[in-house]
Amino acid sequence: MDKFLTFTIAGLSSAAIYAIAASGLVVTYTTSGIFNFAHGAFGMLAAFTYWQVNQAWGVPTIPAVIIVVFVAAPLFGAVVERVIMRGIEGASEVVKIVVTVSLMVALLGLAQVIWPPDVARPVPPFFEGRFVEFVGVRVPWSRLLALVVAALVAVGLRLLFTRTRLGIAMRAVVDDRSLLQLNGGRPGRTAMLSWGLGAALAAVSGVLYSTEQTLSAVTLTLLVVNTYAVAVVGRLRSLPGAFLGAVILGLAQSYVTGYINPELTVGPIALGNLAAALPAIMLFTVLLLQPEARLRSHSVVRPRSPQPVPSQRTALLGGVALVVVLAALGSLMAPADLILVTKGAGFALITLSLVPLTGYAGQISLAQMTFTGIGAVAMAAWGAGGSPLAVAASIAVCAVIGAVVALPALRLSGIYLALATAAFALFCTAMIFNQQQIVSGGTVQVPPLSIGPFTADTDFRQLVLLAVVFAVVGNLLVWLRRNAWGRRLAAMKDSPVACATLGLNLTSTKVGVFALSAAIAGAGGALAGRSFTADSFSLPASLPVTMLAVVGGIGSIAGAFIGGLLLGAIPIASTVFAANAIGVFRFVSIPVRDVLAFTPGMMGISLGREPDGAAPQIAVGYRAVGRSVPALVVSVVGAVTLWLATRFGLVARWSFVAALLVFVVAAVPLLPLVLSPRTPEDTAEPPRRTACGLWLLVATVAAAFIPWVDLVASNGVRIVLIVVLAALSARVAIGVLGVTPEQLRRPVAPSPDLVGVDRPLLRTDALEATRGLGLSEDEFEAEVDALRPVGVER
Amino acid sequence: MTEPLLELRGVRAGYGSIEVLHGVDLVVPPSAVVALLGPNGAGKTTTLSVACGLVQPTAGAVLVAGRNVVGVAPEVLAQRGLVTIPEGRGIFPNLTVRENLQMATLAGTPLSQVEEVAFGRFPRLAERRTQVAGTLSGGEQQMLALARGLAVDPAVLMLDELSMGLAPLVVEELYGIVAQIARSGTSILVVEQFARTVLGVADVAAIMVNGVVRRVGPPDEVEAELSSAYLGG
C-alpha cells in the first residue's frame, strides 16, 4: 500500500509538470495556430538559465525563479513570436512544422554550446529536505509544490480566458483575426502575449522538472513529446483534456516504473525502457480513438508556385551524370574523405525519401532516421553475406511498419502525422535501438550488399552503389510523378475534398505514399554497408533530415540531393575544423563544430522569414541552378576544383573556406542568369552577363589565392571577414549584372500571349488588343464585358 | 456640403496579381447614409476592406476627415471611430454574447456603457448574455454586431451585406436601427448586393460595376439604372 501511494504521489507530481507544460502548448496552439515543437526546448532553456542564475551566479531561489519565469521566458517567447512566428502565419502546415522543429534543434544546439553537456549541473529541489507525512508516506514538499502550481495554473488560465479582456481577445483572435482588428484589438500584440505566456508555462515546467530529475538538454527538449501526447487527449485544444491526459500519463509512467520488473523481457525486448515508450503508446491509442477528421474545403494556405517536374530524359541524364561524377570524384579521393562523401550519399538517399511524402503529398515525417535504423537493424539481422533478398525484406518491413505507423495519424490532419512520427521515433529508440539484445554494444553493423560477383565491400564501391540507387530511385520517383499516381498526389494536395468526392480514398492513398517513403528511408539503412551508432537513429538525428530536405527544396529530386549534401557537409566540416574555435572578443570561445551543430536549425528557421524558401533571391537563384544544366555543371566543377586545389596544397585551408563561401553565396545563385542564352524578351537594360561572370571568377580566385588569412590571427575575425567578403561579392555581382534574380523571375511586361492565362483578362487588355487589330472599339465593348472575371472579389 | 468624413480617391487594390478595384472614387458626407450597390464580384467588399484598412490600396488615397490614412492599421482606425461590421455577421461565434460585447470595448468605450446601449436597445441580447454567439439566430447575431456599432458611437459606420440570409422582416428591423444611428449623427456606408432593401434608408446611392463606381446620385434617380448594372451591360 505504501509503495502504491508513493508511486501515485510521484506519478501525480510528474502529471502536474506535464499538465503545466501541456497547457502552455495548448495556449500557443489555440491562439496562434502554430504547434510549437520547440515548447520543450523553451522549458529546457529556462531550466538551464535558472541553473545559471541560481547555482552559478548564486542568486537566491525566489528572485531567480522570478527572473526566469516572469521576465526572461515571457520576453523570449514574445521575441520568438515577433521575429519568427509572425512570418509563417498563413504558410503551409509543413513550413510551420519545419520552422518550429528547426527552432527546437537550434535551441538544443545553442544550449549545448553554452552549457557543454559533459559537466554535471545539479539543481537542488525546492524546499530541500522538507517532508510531509501522509498516511505513512513521506512526501517531499517539492512534489506538493508541483501539484499546487499546476492547480494555480489551471485556475489562472481559466480566469484569464473567461474573465479578462486580454484572455477573451486571445480567444477572439482564433475566431476571427481581422474582426478583432476591426474591433480595435491588436492581434499581433495578442499573439506575442500568448507566446510569452506559453514560454512562461514551459519555463515553469522545465524548472520543476529539472529539480526533480537531472538537468539534461536533450531530455528536457524531448519532453515535448510527452507533453503533446498529453495534449492530444484534449485534441490539442482543450485545457481540461490536457490535464486529464497528464494524469493518465504521469500515473502510468510511475506505476510502470514501480511495478514492472526491468529484467522482464518480451522476446528480445527488455521492458526496462517501457516508461520511456509510454508517451508514444498513449499517443497512438488516443489517435486510434479519435473520429476521422472532417474534410475541410479550401484550406487557407498561401498559394505556392508549382514545382516543375523534370522530363524523364532529364532525370535519366541527371542520374547517369550523378553516378559518373561521384565515381570519378571517389576514385580521386583520399580514404578519409571518401568515407565522408559516401556517408553524404547515404544521407542523400534518406532525404530523397521525403520527396514523395513531403514534396508531392504535402505530408511530413520526423522519423526518417528511425526507418533507416529499422532497415539497418533488419539487414544486420538477416543479411549476413549481403544477400539482396535480405535487402528487399528489410525494405518491405520498413514499408509495412511505415503504413501501420501512419494509418492512425493520416485519418487526422497533417500535424498529427508529425506528432505520431516523432513519438514513434522515441518509441523505437526505447524499444529497439537501446535494446542490448537487438543492438548490442550500441552499434549496428550493416553488411555490404553482394550481388553475384559484385560486393560493395570497399568505400568506393559503396559510393558507386549508393549513387546508382539514388539515381534509380530518383528516376522511379520522376516516372511516378509524371503518371497517374503523381497527378493524383498533386490533385490531393490542391483539393482533398474534391478528390474524395471523385471516389479517392484519401487515407489509403496517403498511407501508400508514407509506406513508399519509409521504404526508401529503410533502403538508406539496408544498403548503407557501414556501421551506425544507435544514436544516429534517434529523434534528434531525424529532425535535421526533414529540415534540410525542406530547405534544399523538397519538391525536386535535385533539392533532396542538395539537402543530403548539406547534411553530409556538416559532419565533414566538423571533422575539418575539429581543433578550431571561434573566439569572439576573447570572452567566449565557441568550437566550430558547435556552431555547425545548430546550423541546420538556423537554416530551417530562415524559412520563417520567407516561407517559400530561404532568402528569396538566393533561393530563386539556387532553384534555377537545378534547372540550368550549364549552371549545375559550373557549380559542381567549380566546387570540386576548389576542393582539389586545397587537397593538393595549392590553397590554404582558410582561403578554401573563403573562396567556397564566395563561390556558393555570390556565384552559384547568379550562374543561371550569367550562363543563360540571350532571349529576345530581355528587358530594356540587358543584364551585363559577361562582366558579372568575370567579377565572380575574379572574386573567387582572389579569395582562394591571396594569402590574406595569414595576416589575421584570430579565427573569429577571420570568419567575420569571410562572411563580409562573401556578402560584398554577392552585392557587387548583382550590381554589375544590373538585375536581381527576383526581378528576372517576374517579367516586368507580361507577354501578351499569357494575358488571360496568368491573370484575368481585363477590359484594358481587350481594348488594347482591339485597337491593335484596328477594330472598332464600340463593337467590342460587349464582348469585353463578357470576358471580365466574375467572383474575383474576396 | 461640408468636408466628407470618409473619402476614397482613385483607389486601386486587389489580391496578388488580380486587380479588383480600378480607381474607386467615393464620398461619405457627414451624417449621411451612403448605399454602395452592385452585383456579386463588383468589388464592394474590397472597397470596404480598403476603407477600414484591412486591404492596402496599390494606388489612390483614403481620407478620413480630410487626412490620408493609407497604411494606418485597421485597429488604429477602429480606435479613431471607424467601425466596420464585415460580411457574414461581425461577431465572434465561439465567444458568449457578453464576451463579444467586451471585445467591443477594445476601441475605448467602457463595458458598462456598451452593455447599457446593447441591452437597452436589444433586450433579447440581455436574455442571452451568457449564450455562445454562434448559437444565436441569424437576426440576433446581426443585432449583436450592430450593438457594437451603436454602443461605441462611431464617426463612421460601415456595414457589409447586413441582410445576408435574413428574413425580410428582420432586415427591415435592422435597417430601422441603421436609420436611427444615422439620425444620431453617424455617417454610414452600407454595402448591399440586393439594392432595394437599402434604398429607402439611403441618402446617396452609388452603383459599382467591374471595380469602378459607375453612378452616384439620389436613390430614386439611381434606382432606374440598377437593373442594367445587375444584368450586365
Next chain:
Amino acid sequence: MTAGEPVLRVEGLSVRFGGHLAVSDVSLDVHAGSISGLIGPNGAGKTTTFNAICGVTPPTSGRVLLEGQDLSRASTHQRARRGVGRTFQRLEVFSSLSVADNVRVGLEIRRGWSRRRRPAPQFLTGPDAFDLDADAEVDLIVDRLGLTELADVPVGALPTGSARKVELGRALAARPRVLLLDEPASGLDDRETDEFGVLLGELAAAGLGVLLVEHDVALVMRVCSELSVLNFGQVIASGPPAEVQSNHAVLDAYLGGRDDAATVAVTAAEAGVAIHPGEPGAGR
C-alpha cells in the same frame, strides 16, 4: 415529371453546427433523367445540404438513399463510388494541374476503383462507350465543354467561369449517377449560360439525375422540372417551377406577410423565386 424510383432520395436531413440548425428536416427527390433545382437566399443551407448528401459534413439526422441503397453510413469516397458526383460553390479545382489533367485525374481515380465498368454518358461518346481509352475520353470531355484550346493551361490561371466547367468535366469523368451542381453558372456570361443550359438538358437526357443550386433564376426556371425552395434550412416549398412560382401561400410565409409589390418582387428574386414569368430574374 419522371415517375418511379428516384435516383437520389434525401429523407429528413438535418445538420446542426453547435447550436445552429443549418439544415432542418430537408427531404427531396432527384429522378434519373431530370433536373431538380434547389434555390433559396444566401445562407439558407443549400451548400450544407450538398455537403451532407455527399458525406463531407456529417448530418445530425436523416438518410440519403441512392437508387434505394442507404448511403448514410458511407464515407465521402464510398458515396462517390456509388455514383454521387458534385461541383463546388467555392472552386475546388486542382489549380496546379492543367485542364486536361484535372479531367484525367477524375477519370483515373474512377478507374482505380471501378471494377464494374459503368457506361460513359452517351452524349459524350456515342453508343460504343465501353471501349474508350483514357486519352480519348479526356479529349471528348474537354472538347464537349469547349475547353480544348485551354487543355494545357493550369486551371489556377483560368477565370472562374472556365474553372467551373473544368469542375463539371472532372465530375463527369467519374461517371456519376447523380450530379450535384453548386452554382455552376456563376462566372459564365449570358451566351455561356445558354450553352450550359443546353448541356444540362443533354446530361439529363443521357439518364443522369441533376440537383442544381443556382442563383440565375432564369436558368433554373428554364431547365428544372422540379424545384425546392430552401430558407432557414427548411424546405418551404417544392413542386414544378410553375407551381412554386404561383404559390402565394409560400410567398406570404416567405415574405413575412407583406404585399408591397416591389419589395415582394425583389425579395422573391433574392430567394430565387420569380413571381411573374415576365419579371427579370435579378438573382445575381
